[in-house]
């Protein structure tokens with residue numbers, strides 16, 4: 001994109017902090033009513049300030065972007081990226097992040113906050129996220145809110161990319177971060193219309209591309225040649241070696257007095273299977289007094305049992321839960337031998353280890369306001385969710401209770417098997433981003449670990 005400058009005479013009345021051009025939408029706005037060299041102009045889009053000389057009062061500066069055909073095109077009208085969906089629809093918009101072409105499953109997320117946590121949640125591997133919140137990027141990117149080491153999703157689809165960043169923790173813009181991560185972004189598309197389409201059709205495959213020449217029909221064919229079903233995406237996001245984790249959540253998170261009351265007790269040792277684990281899950285477990293060893297997704301259950309942990313944790317993760325039988329087998333082997341807690345993918349793997357089956361939802365649950373009923377007390381939680389699959393409760397054995405129910409569609413959102421000391425939830429109690437109502441799940445797991453420890457002590461005595 002080449003920026004051109006030219007002068008054009010406009011009326012004096014329009015020249016005092018008013019648009020520098022009143023024949024087109026203003027791009028640069030005069031900050032001064034004087035003429036001469038070094039007159040400041042501010043971009044209405046990026047707040048960039050430049051100086052230009054105006055030869056006489058009444059001369060103004062117009063900046064224009066050169067379109068691909070060489071003709072001048074306004075930046076707000078510039079279309080240099082496409083989202084092509086497998087239903088044949090094509091959405092033209094403005095590219096940001098990296099350049100190129102990527103193919104993934106398109107899902108929408110309705111969270112109002114937390115785009116950085118969503119960008120760095122490994123569970124989004126193989127997916128593009130449409131943000132229904134219309135304005136993304138206003139608080140930039142910071143070190144503290146990373147949910148993993150990188151941005152795993154294939155691309156993001158947004159209405160409006162914030163032209164400026166305002167946050168004291170921010171170290172870079174979303175655009176810079178996506179460029180660095182090699183991830184595509186498309187802005188200035190009608191995200192409301194795309195979301196309504198996905199809600200009607202269900203999740204669709206899509207291509208985001210900055211190539212504006214390949215015919216759309218060809219791209220539509222490509223979207224149809226791929227499926228996320230049956231793919232093991234966990235192998236692409238799991239750690240390669242076991243490691244220890246100690247960080248807790250920061251002070252403002254410690255709204256739960258039971259966390260603080262536990263200080264001083266001997267920590268519980270948890271082995272956490274990393275299927276694409278989010279950092280805040282590890283931080284919350286550490287805050288509840290756990291010492292954590294994180295292991296790769298295919299780490300043999302026999303080696304986990306050799307470590308003799310107090311409990312085993314099964315993390316969230318990307319893709320189809322029925323495509324990872326090796327993980328289900330590991331869970332089966334620890335079941336009944338150690339207390340187990342699973343979150344999201346971990347819940348789905350636990351469901352399969354019990355003998356149950358998973359199925360794909362129409363467009364999944366991705367957002368920060370999904371209501372859940374905890375069946376034993378009828379307590380309602382507002383929860384953070386991100387999943388496309390669910391456990392079919394009818395396929396579970398009799399000793400497994402459905403403890404949590406999603407009130408939007410009645411799907412199974414939590415399980416408990418008392419005899420085997422195993423529990424799970426389909427959503428995200430670590431709440432990063434999202435409401436904290438489900439934090440109590442960590443406490444319930446800790447109670448399970450305490451019971452187990454007390455039971456062992458009683459046998460030993």
Ligand SMILES: NC(=O)CC[C@H](N)C(=O)O
Nearest residue numbers: 316317319344345388389
């Ligand atoms: N957040 C997760 O763990 C997602 C689990 C699984 N990939 C799903 O989409 O249902």
